[in-house]
Amino acid sequence: MPIAHRSEFWLNSTQPCAILFISDPDIPAGDAVDEVMDAYGLTPSERRLLSELIAGRSLSEAAEILNIKRVTSRNRLARIMAKTATHTGRAS
Secondary structure (H helix, E strand, O other): OEOOOOOOOOOOOOOOOEOOOOOOOOOOOHHHHHHHHHHHOOOHHHHHHHHHHHOOOOHHHHHHHHOOOHHHHHHHHHHHHHHOOOOOOOOO
C-alpha cells in the first residue's frame, strides 16, 4: 500500500514509500480493509470490492459475487488505485 504525502501514517518521509502487508489467508481481511478505507476515504462500494480482492478473488470473481458488471468493477478498482496512488508497475 503506497503511503501518500497526505497520509497521517506514522512514517513521515519525503521519499516514495510503500507498505507490504503479509497476511494469513485464513484470517478475515476486514481490519485491513477498514484501515485502508479510513486512510484513503474509500466509499462503501470500493471497500466491498477491495475486501473481495484482498480475500484473493479475481476482479471477475469479485464482480460476480458483488453482482456488478465487470466494467463497474474495473472502474471501482481504478478509483481505489487513484485514491491510494497505486499503479501496476508495468513498463510503458
